[in-house]
Amino acid sequence: xxxxxxxxxxxxxxxxxxxxxxxxxxxxxxxxxxxxxxxxxxxxxxxxxxxxxxxxxxxxxxxxxxxxxxxxxxxxxxxxxxxxxxxxxxxxxxxxxxxxxxxxxxxxxxxxxxxxxxxxxxxxxxxxxxxxxxxxxxxxxxxxxxxxxxxxxxxxxxxxxxxxxxxxxxxxxxxxxxxxxxxxxxxxxxxxxxxxxx
Amino acid sequence: xxxxxxxxxxxxxxxxxxxxxxxxxxxxxxxxxxxxxxxxxxxxxxxxxxxxxxxxxxxxxxxxxxxxxxxxxxxxxxxxxxxxxxxxxxxxxxxxxxxxxxxxxxxxxxxxxxxxxxxxxxxxxxxxxxxxxxxxxxxxxxxxxxxxxxxxxxxxxxxxxxxxxxxxxxxxxxxxxxxxxxxxxxxxxxxxxxxxxx
Amino acid sequence: xxxxxxxxxxxxxxxxxxxxxxxxxxxxxxxxxxxxxxxxxxxxxxxxxxxxxxxxxxxxxxxxxxxxxxxxxxxxxxxxxxxxxxxxxxxxxxxxxxxxxxxxxxxxxxxxxxxxxxxxxxxxxxxxxxxxxxxxxxxxxxxxxxxxxxxxxxxxxxxxxxxxxxxxxxxxxxxxxxxxxxxxxxxxxxxxxxxxxx
Amino acid sequence: xxxxxxxxxxxxxxxxxxxxxxxxxxxxxxxxxxxxxxxxxxxxxxxxxxxxxxxxxxxxxxxxxxxxxxxxxxxxxxxxxxxxxxxxxxxxxxxxxxxxxxxxxxxxxxxxxxxxxxxxxxxxxxxxxxxxxxxxxxxxxxxxxxxxxxxxxxxxxxxxxxxxxxxxxxxxxxxxxxxxxxxxxxxxxxxxxxxxxx
Numbered sequence: 001x002x003x004x005x006x007x008x009x010x011x012x013x014x015x016x017x018x019x020x021x022x023x024x025x026x027x028x029x030x031x032x033x034x035x036x037x038x039x040x041x042x043x044x045x046x047x048x049x050x051x052x053x054x055x056x057x058x059x060x061x062x063x064x065x066x067x068x069x070x071x072x073x074x075x076x077x078x079x080x081x082x083x084x085x086x087x088x089x090x091x092x093x094x095x096x097x098x099x100x101x102x103x104x105x106x107x108x109x110x111x112x113x114x115x116x117x118x119x120x121x122x123x124x125x126x127x128x129x130x131x132x133x134x135x136x137x138x139x140x141x142x143x144x145x146x147x148x149x150x151x152x153x154x155x156x157x158x159x160x161x162x163x164x165x166x167x168x169x170x171x172x173x174x175x176x177x178x179x180x181x182x183x184x185x186x187x188x189x190x191x192x193x194x195x196x197x198x
Numbered sequence: 199x200x201x202x203x204x205x206x207x208x209x210x211x212x213x214x215x216x217x218x219x220x221x222x223x224x225x226x227x228x229x230x231x232x233x234x235x236x237x238x239x240x241x242x243x244x245x246x247x248x249x250x251x252x253x254x255x256x257x258x259x260x261x262x263x264x265x266x267x268x269x270x271x272x273x274x275x276x277x278x279x280x281x282x283x284x285x286x287x288x289x290x291x292x293x294x295x296x297x298x299x300x301x302x303x304x305x306x307x308x309x310x311x312x313x314x315x316x317x318x319x320x321x322x323x324x325x326x327x328x329x330x331x332x333x334x335x336x337x338x339x340x341x342x343x344x345x346x347x348x349x350x351x352x353x354x355x356x357x358x359x360x361x362x363x364x365x366x367x368x369x370x371x372x373x374x375x376x377x378x379x380x381x382x383x384x385x386x387x388x389x390x391x392x393x394x395x396x
Numbered sequence: 397x398x399x400x401x402x403x404x405x406x407x408x409x410x411x412x413x414x415x416x417x418x419x420x421x422x423x424x425x426x427x428x429x430x431x432x433x434x435x436x437x438x439x440x441x442x443x444x445x446x447x448x449x450x451x452x453x454x455x456x457x458x459x460x461x462x463x464x465x466x467x468x469x470x471x472x473x474x475x476x477x478x479x480x481x482x483x484x485x486x487x488x489x490x491x492x493x494x495x496x497x498x499x500x501x502x503x504x505x506x507x508x509x510x511x512x513x514x515x516x517x518x519x520x521x522x523x524x525x526x527x528x529x530x531x532x533x534x535x536x537x538x539x540x541x542x543x544x545x546x547x548x549x550x551x552x553x554x555x556x557x558x559x560x561x562x563x564x565x566x567x568x569x570x571x572x573x574x575x576x577x578x579x580x581x582x583x584x585x586x587x588x589x590x591x592x593x594x
Numbered sequence: 595x596x597x598x599x600x601x602x603x604x605x606x607x608x609x610x611x612x613x614x615x616x617x618x619x620x621x622x623x624x625x626x627x628x629x630x631x632x633x634x635x636x637x638x639x640x641x642x643x644x645x646x647x648x649x650x651x652x653x654x655x656x657x658x659x660x661x662x663x664x665x666x667x668x669x670x671x672x673x674x675x676x677x678x679x680x681x682x683x684x685x686x687x688x689x690x691x692x693x694x695x696x697x698x699x700x701x702x703x704x705x706x707x708x709x710x711x712x713x714x715x716x717x718x719x720x721x722x723x724x725x726x727x728x729x730x731x732x733x734x735x736x737x738x739x740x741x742x743x744x745x746x747x748x749x750x751x752x753x754x755x756x757x758x759x760x761x762x763x764x765x766x767x768x769x770x771x772x773x774x775x776x777x778x779x780x781x782x783x784x785x786x787x788x789x790x791x792x
Contacts (some may be wrong), residue, residue: 021616022219026318026381048377095317099384106312114700116759117691117733120620125295125733128759130259137314139323164324180707183620186693193697195395196592197789220417224516224579244485246575295513297582301589304510335512362514373517393593394790418615422714422777444773486614493711495780499787527785533710560720561710591791 007033007041010055010174014094016044017089017178023096023185028072028166032083033174038062040134041071042080045072047098077146077172078141083170090170092177097166100188105134105163107195112187120183133160153158159184205231205239206255208372213241215376217248221294221383226233226364228272231372232282236260240278243270247294276339277346281368284350295364298386303332303359303391310385313371318381319356328339330382331358357382363367403429403437404453406570410490411439413574415446418579419492424562427571429488430480434458438476441468445492474537475544479566482548488568488573493562493565496584501530501557503591508583516579517554529556529581555580601627602651604768608688609637611663612718613644617779622760627686627768628678632656636674641667643690672735673742677764678735680746681756684764686771687710691760695784699728699755699787706781715752715778727754753778 001009011031018024020030030048032042037057039059043049047056059067062085064077074080080093102109110132111149133151138144148160159169159180168183171177199207209229210228216222216229226248230240237257239246245254260283262275272383278291302308308330310316316328331338331349336342346358357367357378367382397406397534407427414420414427424446428438439445443452455463458481460473470476476489500506506528508514514526529547534540544556555565555576565580567573595603605625612618612625623643625715627664633653654659656679658671668674687699696773698704702724706712712724727745742754742769753763753774763778765771 024382025384026315028315028384030383035225044203048373064660090336097384099391102313102315102384102388103395107395114731114758116756117620117622117696120622126731127733137312137324138323153379154668162313162314177619177641183622186619186622186696187694188615189698192391193693193786194700197697197701220582223582224513224575226513226516226579226582246571295582297585297589299580300511300513300586304590305593335510335522339522342568360512362510390589418612418780421780422773424711424714424777444769493780495783495787497711498711498780498784499791502788503791518720527736533720535721558710560708588787 003035004041004057004059006172007140008037008054010092011043011057012043012052012054014050014174016183018094018096019048019089019180021041021185023098024049025097029098030076030080031082031093031097031174032077032084034090035059035162039067040080040084042051042077045074056080061152074139078145082145082149083131083152087147087170089154089172092174093170094174094177094181095166095168096181096185098185098188100185100192101161101167102164104188104192104195105161105165110134110161110188111192112191115187115190117129117183117186118158120180130158131137131155132187133157135160135162137162137165200256201233202239202255203252205233205372206252207242209241209255210250210252211241212353212376213247213250214373216292216294216379217246218379219296219383221296222247226295228274228278228293229291232288233257237265238282240275242271242273244345249292251383261359272284272309274339276343280347281341281350281366284347284356287370289370290372291366291368292372292375292379293364293366294379295388296383297366297377298390299359299365300362302386302390302393303361303363307330307394308332308359308386308389313385313388314354315381318378328356329353330385331355333358335363336362353358357383399431399453400437400453400506401450403431403570407437407439407453407490408450409446410488410570410574411445411448414490414492414577415444417494417578417581420445420493421493424493426472426476426491427489427570428473428476429580430486431455435463436476436480438469438473438580441470441574472537475564476539477542478545479548479564483552483566485568487568488570489564489566489574490570490577491562491564492581494570494581494584496581496588497557497562497563500584500588500591501559501561506530506557506584506587511583511586513579513582514554516576526554527551528583529553531556531558533561597629598635598651598653599648601629601768602648605635605637605651606646606648606687608686608768608772609643609646609736609790611690612690612775613642615692615776616769617692618643622691624670624689625687625768626671626674626678628684633661634674634678636667636671640776643693645732664764665701670735672739673729673762675722676739676743677746677762681744681750681764683766685766686768687759687762687764688768688771688775689762690775694779694786695755695757695761698765698782698786698789699759704728704782704785706785709781709784711777711780712752714774724752725749727751728754729754730774731756
């Protein structure tokens with residue numbers, strides 16, 4: 001199996017798992033995996049992420065242009081490319097729109113303290129205080145990427161959220177990225193529930 | 199495959215997806231697709247929308263009468279017909295009863311601002327303010343349709359809600375209508391959660 | 397297929413659907429169907445209702461005693477028998493423990509007004525005000541049945557709730573009982589959500 | 595089938611059921627079953643509990659060391675071993691991270707009163723008042739075990755929670771442990787919902 005076919009199979013499955021959790025309503029979200037040093041595989045624009053076919057995964061150079069003419073990568077491809085460019089250890093990036101991420105991002109800062117599951121992000125203890133960066137949404141993705149870049153470099157966060165939009169998570173492989181996204185969504189859901197306890 | 203058989207297959211599947219999201223409790227909801235300029239296919243009355251069979255999808259003229267004698271279309275068929283009549287680009291209408299739509303419709307106006315997912319409805323930016331019309335419920339469907347008609351024509355809304363009843367969504371195809379309904383339900387769920395954050 | 401085998405197949409499936417909705421945690425809940433004028437089929441004690449096998453459905457006389465020696469019917473069999481005895485049109489009774497029913501039953505009276513889905517219970521309009529009876533829980537099921545009997549006869553309610561325990565729903569067939577239970581749980585979930593909107 | 599193969603098959607399935615309920619996000623949770631007086635089977639470290647393979651279940655002595663060299667048992671193996679050591683009737687221990695357990699453990703004491711489902715833990719009536727012990731989280735599992743030991747011996751609780759971490763449940767078999775965990779999570783979800791009703 002080619003590296004693209006492998007990546008496509010993993011992303012199709014990740015999309016189904018994200019859909020089962022209700023994180024990719026409509027045609028929301030985009031999923032990618034690194035192919036080699038210069039190329040990634042990413043979902044094309046305008047497809048439901050819970051019903052991907054291998055043909056919906058296309059190859060894109062790290063500058064965001066499709067390898068094959070006429071193919072239209074996802075609008076937010078540049079945010080994926082940025083992560084692969086900045087962090088060689090990243091093998092997959094998953095972006096979804098969960099209710100918890102959307103609602104919390106509209107309600108102020110997001111911070112996690114005292115959660116065991118934070119260890120999913122490489123911490124050795126639950127006894128840490130972690131901030132999840134929240135960026136203002138922007139339809140100009142290049143401009144948005146200039147906002148995220150210094151934060152990614154300075155803080156190497158566990159993920160990030162775009163306000164009213166959704167969450168970006170990543171990992172060394174598609175499976176690892178899904179685990180970290182699942183841990184992140186768990187933390188967001190906990191924080192959303194805690195806000196409601198008087 | 200005939201156009202009816204195709205429509206039935208799509209609607210059976212859409213019903214299963216709506217049921218998996220818990221949007222069609224009991225025999226609630228009704229689903230339809232355009233067959234041609236004068237005919238639509240719609241779920242018949244009194245069946246569970248998560249367990250539709252092809253035979254539960256019947257043909258109805260745009261005035262709401264069943265093509266085949268003795269067949270009983272859904273009570274709200276006229277609201278479907280109205281949408282097909284007013285908007286030639288509509289290819290499918292999906293109506294479900296979600297908890298979020300029902301509860302929010304009983305709690306006042308419904309408005310969406312600053313959500314990325316609003317782009318599912320053709321907006322070019324998240325930076326818009328959208329009102330979801332809420333109509334008083336009425337067992338006289340013809341009278342209810344006279345209420346919705348001017349609003350549909352004046353505002354071409356992203357969908358609408360009947361108070362204490364449920365949501366109407368639509369799209370160019372069954373798949374597209376499901377995407378938009380999923381986006382609408384996502385927005386409703388977000389608004390319901392936001393109302394609860396003190 | 398014998399009437400018992402038919403009833404068992406329907407109840408096994410209803411149990412799976414209730415489990416998928418998380419209404420039968422642990423070995424909670426019990427499900428039954430009428431076999432003939434003197435006999436019902438009911439789940440035996442101590443099995444998970446999401447993983448029933450046909451052999452877990454046993455025959456019981458309307459006085460609550462197992463037809464076959466050594467078989468132990470569910471503890472709450474008498475409440476099922478009561479419903480079959482009082483209402484000849486009842487063909488199936490489903491009892492589950494949902495979070496919404498349990499929590500609301502501990503928070504006061506339960507009433508439904510202005511819901512379209514109330515029509516699932518035979519009402520011709522949403523414009524009705526319906527009370528769901530809540531009974532104090534009691535380990536003495538015969539005593540509890542003496543409490544429910546006059547209310548069942550006087551009010552023929554849409555179902556009832558035992559405080560801190562769960563909901564009883566019924567219908568003319570297992571499928572119909574499941575529809576009504578689904579509608580009832582939808583109403584309970586709506587009321588629970590509405591209580592939380594400030 | 596060997597005792598290990600049997601235990602592995604049951605634990606693989608229990609992991610899938612826990613994942614379907616969203617109790618094991620990322621690689622969270624660990625599951626075990628007793629093999630004989632001196633040995634248990636437990637999930638190895640760093641696997642997703644919803645996608646276990648039989649090879650992910652390894653044998654561990656009651657002192658927490660892997661039977662086979664090079665195998666790495668779950669970090670919290672000692673808490674499992676403690677339960678098997680103290681209570682000969684325990685045949686399986688399941689540990690998950692649910693949102694309800696995590697959030698409630700961060701919000702104070704956890705107590706259950708008047709719930710029918712408490713009978714899943716051997717009580718003869720709903721009319722009891724039960725405290726669920728909450729322990730401070732600690733990365734030093736041996737030290738944490740010294741904290742849980744007297745409480746386990748004195749109170750034989752229905753389970754316990756580690757703050758910001760998750761819940762431990764157990765039973766005579768994997769199936770029984772899952773039933774009790776399901777009942778416990780139901781109680782936690784009810785308490786979380788009740789905290790939110792003004």
